[in-house]
Amino acid sequence: MNSNEVWTYIEIHNGKIADVSLELLGKAQDLAKKLSVKCGAILLGENLNTYYEMLFQYGADIIYSAEDSILKKYAPLPYTKTVCEIIEKYEPQIVLYGATVNGRDLAPRIASKLKVGLTADCTELQIGDYEKKQKGKVKKYKNILYQIRPAFGGNIIATIVSPNHRPQMATVRPGVMKINKHDKSNSGKVINIKTDIPQELLITEIIEIIKKEKTVDLNSSSIIVSGGMGVGSKENFQLIHKLAKTLGGVVGASRAAVDAGFINSDHQVGQTGTTVQPKLYIAAGISGQIQHIAGMSNSNRIIAINTDKDAPIFQIANYGIVGDLNEVIPKLIETFKKLKK
Amino acid sequence: MIYNIIVLVKQVPDTKNITVDAMKPDGTVNRAALPTIFNPEDLNALEEALKIKDEYGAKITVLTMGPPNAADVLRQSLFLGADDVILLSDRKFAAADTLATSYALSLAIKKIGKFDLIIGGRQAIDGDTAQVGPQTAEKLKINQVTCVDDIVKLTNDNITVSRTTDHGFETLKAKLPILLTITSEANIPRPPSVKKTLTYKNAISLIEKHDYDEKYLHSNDINKPFIITTWNHEDINAKIDQCGLSGSPTQVKQIKNIVLEVGESKEIENSDIGIKSLISELLSEHIIG
Ligand SMILES: Cc1cc2nc3c(=O)[nH]c(=O)nc-3n(C[C@H](O)[C@H](O)[C@H](O)COP(=O)(O)OP(=O)(O)OC[C@H]3O[C@@H](n4cnc5c(N)ncnc54)[C@H](O)[C@@H]3O)c2cc1C
Ligand SMILES: Nc1ncnc2c1ncn2[C@@H]1O[C@H](COP(=O)(O)O)[C@@H](O)[C@H]1O
Numbered sequence: 001m002n003s004n005e006v007w008t009y010i011e012i013h014n015g016k017i018a019d020v021s022l023e024l025l026g027k028a029q030d031l032a033k034k035l036s037v038k039c040g041a042i043l044l045g046e047n048l049n050t051y052y053e054m055l056f057q058y059g060a061d062i063i064y065s066a067e068d069s070i071l072k073k074y075a076p077l078p079y080t081k082t083v084c085e086i087i088e089k090y091e092p093q094i095v096l097y098g099a100t101v102n103g104r105d106l107a108p109r110i111a112s113k114l115k116v117g118l119t120a121d122c123t124e125l126q127i128g129d130y131e132k133k134q135k136g137k138v139k140k141y142k143n144i145l146y147q148i149r150p151a152f153g154g155n156i157i158a159t160i161v162s163p164n165h166r167p168q169m170a171t172v173r174p175g176v177m178k179i180n181k182h183d184k185s186n187s188g189k190v191i192n193i194k195t196d197i198p199q200e201l202l203i204t205e206i207i208e209i210i211k212k213e214k215t216v217d218l219n220s221s222s223i224i225v226s227g228g229m230g231v232g233s234k235e236n237f238q239l240i241h242k243l244a245k246t247l248g249g250v251v252g253a254s255r256a257a258v259d260a261g262f263i264n265s266d267h268q269v270g271q272t273g274t275t276v277q278p279k280l281y282i283a284a285g286i287s288g289q290i291q292h293i294a295g296m297s298n299s300n301r302i303i304a305i306n307t308d309k310d311a312p313i314f315q316i317a318n319y320g321i322v323g324d325l326n327e328v329i330p331k332l333i334e335t336f337k338k339l340k341k
Numbered sequence: 342m343i344y345n346i347i348v349l350v351k352q353v354p355d356t357k358n359i360t361v362d363a364m365k366p367d368g369t370v371n372r373a374a375l376p377t378i379f380n381p382e383d384l385n386a387l388e389e390a391l392k393i394k395d396e397y398g399a400k401i402t403v404l405t406m407g408p409p410n411a412a413d414v415l416r417q418s419l420f421l422g423a424d425d426v427i428l429l430s431d432r433k434f435a436a437a438d439t440l441a442t443s444y445a446l447s448l449a450i451k452k453i454g455k456f457d458l459i460i461g462g463r464q465a466i467d468g469d470t471a472q473v474g475p476q477t478a479e480k481l482k483i484n485q486v487t488c489v490d491d492i493v494k495l496t497n498d499n500i501t502v503s504r505t506t507d508h509g510f511e512t513l514k515a516k517l518p519i520l521l522t523i524t525s526e527a528n529i530p531r532p533p534s535v536k537k538t539l540t541y542k543n544a545i546s547l548i549e550k551h552d553y554d555e556k557y558l559h560s561n562d563i564n565k566p567f568i569i570t571t572w573n574h575e576d577i578n579a580k581i582d583q584c585g586l587s588g589s590p591t592q593v594k595q596i597k598n599i600v601l602e603v604g605e606s607k608e609i610e611n612s613d614i615g616i617k618s619l620i621s622e623l624l625s626e627h628i629i630g
Contacts, residue, residue, distance in 0.1 A: 102506070319609050
């Protein structure tokens with residue numbers, strides 16, 4: 001049954017829908033509208049009806065619901081089998097996955113089994129046409145998914161397509177897409193999927209789960225103050241903490257600052273760190289290498305503080321301050337406190 | 342028992358040291374101008390295999406698919422302690438995406454035959470996709486654990502590992518055979534052995550450019566260099582339409598150099614007045630405060 005829909009794989013963690021799944025549902029809804037098809041959500045696990053309302057509100061028209069206590073915890077074999085069966089039966093044209101640890105465990109297995117393409121860590125998804133020259137002839141494809149992602153260590157941006165295979169599949173990192181406004185009046189249809197999971201697929205046993213609380217949730221605040229190598233030392237990073245605290249924001253960092261031990265890696269912003277889009281991003285002592293910019297260039301406003309007037313960060317900053325952060329930051333703190341009163 | 346371990350390694354361009362020469366004027370990557378290295382997390386994968394060999398006993402076969410000069414990473418694997426190495430190389434494999442790569446690797450693994458463990462890196466730094474491991478496991482119809490940061494215990498028929506997740510760590514116990522992908526947190530790779538380096542420094546694949554006489558390489562001379570087993574698509578019975586470019590669903594439509602968008606940019610004077618006007622502006626627009 002060729003539904004031609006645009007689907008999002010919904011990830012559940014500890015009884016909660018992962019933020020990235022809602023972000024993708026918004027994107028899927030936009031893509032589905034462009035293609036004039038329905039937006040679907042695939043949901044696996046236990047007590048799934050508790051999630052339906054929220055999924056409808058955030059954009060799903062149809063929920064494919066595979067309720068089975070065996071699927072309570074993620075495991076690659078039973079999940080691959082179940083998702084593949086749903087895809088084969090209903091034939092969506094696009095399936096999106098969050099590029100979480102489990103999403104990146106599952107999506108490639110599904111692609112391998114279905115023999116379709118998969119593009120990892122897309123930063124943008126669009127619908128468009130594609131022409132391919134082959135043996136002198138031009139083959140034209142309409143309404144293909146453009147899967148846009150950085151490549152070669154972030155030095156280039158590639159647009160990938162898989163024109164001949166369905167579904168077209170991609171993973172997207174958390175924080176890259178914006179959650180669509182939810183619509184309380186939105187509702188839809190639930191299709192219950194019959195699962196069939198043989199005992200021999202249950203061969204991984206979870207012995208222990210250790211939660212490591214992140215020291216910071218960079219996406220929890222609308223203000224981020226980030227420090228880089230220019231801060232100079234772990235002690236001096238206090239200056240960054242102080243500015244963040246004063247403004248009511250959280251502390252971010254470049255990878256160089258993390259590698260130098262100024263702060264732990266939970267704070268890293270960028271291609272291999274967290275992707276952020278705060279209202280205000282302050283980059284102090286950060287040169288603005290492409291891998292850093294990849295994670296913060298969508299911020300609403302960017303302030304850059306750097307002694308080097310030619311630092312690339314100034315090219316994307318809304319406000320550039322050429323100067324020593326050791327002088328500029330105390331001034332910012334002092335001025336803010338004065339004017340706030 | 343002795344474990345049969347297959348380690349998957351890849352030669353990659355050193356993306357950390359990309360220079361301007363690496364980009365062609367049309368914005369595409371000039372791979373030839375990039376230095377190549379052993380994919381960092383594949384060194385961690387090999388190290389985990391070597392640790393198992395030290396502790397329990399193992400036969401380690403290192404497999405790579407790549408151009409003839411990918412033999413480099415196999416020589417390095419021999420220096421580090423691999424027992425055997427296999428180069429999968431054929432023009433037909435060129436321009437493979439992760440699906441076509443996992444197809445060829447899985448056939449080569451079937452040809453190798455016996456294995457208890459397949460160990461790869463979490464991801465390769467040229468594409469950062471982390472797909473080839475799971476895709477290969479699926480083609481072999483075996484279980485997997487990705488993002489492994491520690492092998493806790495190994496018995497005759499199962500393995501206990503710690504895995505890094507988005508929320509911390511989980512300890513998993515699973516049956517063998519299984520495919521694992523290893524993160525850089527797992528270990529610090531050992532340096533190459535001097536003795537093994539001397540033994541294998543001339544190891545060669547017959548498809549590499551070499552000055553040796555073929556007859557000599559096929560002779561019984563005990564001083565002749567170690568010959569790296571090299572397979573093409575026929576050796577592994579691969580269907581051509583599933584290899585390389587023709588076996589790759591994904592195609593590159595366009596590659597662009599990153600052009601920074603110059604937004605509305607204001608230079609703020611580094612003075613009390615400059616900073617005061619900046620803070621006032623942000624306050625009045627409710628960006629801060
Ligand atoms: C595959 C790959 C992935 C990567 N992923 C990331 C990532 O996710 N995030 C990330 O950040 N990086 C990442 N990087 C690293 C990135 O390329 C840069 O090396 C890094 O961002 C540089 O950090 P920095 O700007 O703090 O340091 P530097 O480039 O050393 O810049 C320091 C800056 O501080 C300025 N400065 C010095 N003193 C002062 C002062 N007193 N006051 C004000 N300014 C001063 C200097 O002028 C300079 O511009 C990645 C690299 C690769 C290859
Ligand atoms: N051409 C290859 N030959 C052998 N192993 C590979 C190859 N490509 C990828 N791998 C393995 O798969 C892992 C993930 O690669 P990737 O999906 O490209 O990020 C690598 O760390 C290797 O262990």
